[in-house]
Amino acid sequence: MLRYLIPLGLFLVLVIFLAIGLRRDPSKLPSALIDKPAPAFRLPQLKDPAKTFSSEDMRGKVWMMNVWASWCMACREEHPYLSRYSKESGVPIYGLNYRDKTEDALAWIGELGDPYVLSAVDLDGRVGIDFGVYGAPETYLIDKSGNVRHRHVGPVMPEVWNKELLPLVQELNRQ
Amino acid sequence: MTRSRLLALLLLCLLSPVGSAQVPVEDNPSDDPAVEARLAKLSHELRCLKCQNQTLADSPSSIAADLRREIRTQIAEGKSDKEIVAFLTQRYGDFILYRPRVTPTTYLLWFGPFILLLAGLVVLFRYIKQRRDTIPDQPLTAEERRRAEEMLRS
Numbered sequence: 001m002l003r004y005l006i007p008l009g010l011f012l013v014l015v016i017f018l019a020i021g022l023r024r025d026p027s028k029l030p031s032a033l034i035d036k037p038a039p040a041f042r043l044p045q046l047k048d049p050a051k052t053f054s055s056e057d058m059r060g061k062v063w064m065m066n067v068w069a070s071w072c073m074a075c076r077e078e079h080p081y082l083s084r085y086s087k088e089s090g091v092p093i094y095g096l097n098y099r100d101k102t103e104d105a106l107a108w109i110g111e112l113g114d115p116y117v118l119s120a121v122d123l124d125g126r127v128g129i130d131f132g133v134y135g136a137p138e139t140y141l142i143d144k145s146g147n148v149r150h151r152h153v154g155p156v157m158p159e160v161w162n163k164e165l166l167p168l169v170q171e172l173n174r175q
Numbered sequence: 176m177t178r179s180r181l182l183a184l185l186l187l188c189l190l191s192p193v194g195s196a197q198v199p200v201e202d203n204p205s206d207d208p209a210v211e212a213r214l215a216k217l218s219h220e221l222r223c224l225k226c227q228n229q230t231l232a233d234s235p236s237s238i239a240a241d242l243r244r245e246i247r248t249q250i251a252e253g254k255s256d257k258e259i260v261a262f263l264t265q266r267y268g269d270f271i272l273y274r275p276r277v278t279p280t281t282y283l284l285w286f287g288p289f290i291l292l293l294a295g296l297v298v299l300f301r302y303i304k305q306r307r308d309t310i311p312d313q314p315l316t317a318e319e320r321r322r323a324e325e326m327l328r329s
C-alpha cells in the first residue's frame with residue numbers, strides 16, 4: 001500500500017507547488033526597501049520648478065509616493081481612483097513624475113486633473129533607481145519615521161486600495 | 176514560429192510606439208574601452224527587471240538603459256564591481272542577479288537537485304539489493320542442466 005501512497009503524496013505536493021506558482025504574478029517583485037528608510041532626495045516641483053520637494057519634508061507624516069508619467073497607460077487607469085482615495089482617507093499622495101517630458105506631464109495633469117499634493121520631477125529616473133522603480137505606476141507607502149512600509153506595482157485599483165493600502169494607512173496613522 | 180505569430184509580433188512592434196512619448200532612451204557609450212568592457216561583463220550578470228528573461232546587456236527597455244548609465248557612472252567614479260552589485264541589490268533585491276546567491280533561502284535551489292539525485296540513487300540501490308535478495312540462489316537440477324546444455328548446443 002505504502003509504495004503507492006508515497007508517489008501519490010509526492011505528486012500532490014508537486015501539484016500544490018505548481019498551483020501556487022501559477023497564481024503568483026512574476027512581474028510583481030518584492031521591494032528591497034520594505035521597512036528600510038525611504039531614499040533621501042530633493043527634486044524640483046513639476047508646477048513650480050523653482051521650488052523643490054524633499055522626502056525629508058515629510059518626516060512625521062504618513063504619506064504615499066506615486067510614480068507616474070504621461071506615457072504610462074496604467075497611470076491613466078488609476079488616476080480617478082487616486083484623486084478619490086486621497087480625498088477620502090486624507091493620506092497625502094505625492095507624485096514622482098518619472099522619465100517624462102515636463103510639457104507632456106503638465107498637459108496630462110491639465111487634462112485629467114491633478115490628484116497629487118505636488119509632483120516632483122525625476123527627469124532621468126535617477127531617484128527612481130534609488131527606490132528600485134522598474135516601471136510606472138508604482139506606489140510607495142511611507143510611515144512617520146520615513147520608512148518604506150509597502151510598495152504596490154501597477155495601478156491602484158479599488159481592490160488594491162481596500163485590501164492592501166487603506167488598512168495599512170490606517171494602522172500607520174494610529175502609531 | 177508560425178506565420179500568424181510572426182505577423183502578430185510585427186503588428187505589436189508597430190503598435191508599441193503609440194502613446195510612449197517617453198524621454199528617449201540613449202546609450203552613451205563611454206570613450207574608455209575599459210569602462211565598456213567592465214559594463215559588458217557586469218551587465219551580462221544582471222537581470223532586466225522589466226523583461227525578466229533578459230540581462231541588462233540585452234534589454235532594450237528604458238530601465239535597463241538607465242541602469243547601464245548608472246553602472247557606467249559608478250565605474251567612472253572608481254567603484255569596484257562588488258560595490259556596484261551591492262548598490263543594485265540594495266535597491267532591487269537579489270532578483271537582479273542572474274545567478275542567485277548561495278544563501279539559506281536559496282540552499283534548496285542550489286542543492287535540491289543533488290539531494291534528489293542522492294535520494295534517487297539510494298532508492299535504486301535498495302531496489303537492486305532487495306531484488307537480489309528475493310531471487311533464490313539455488314543450483315540447477317539435473318533436468319534443468321540437461322535442457323540448458325541442449326539449448327546451447329542447438
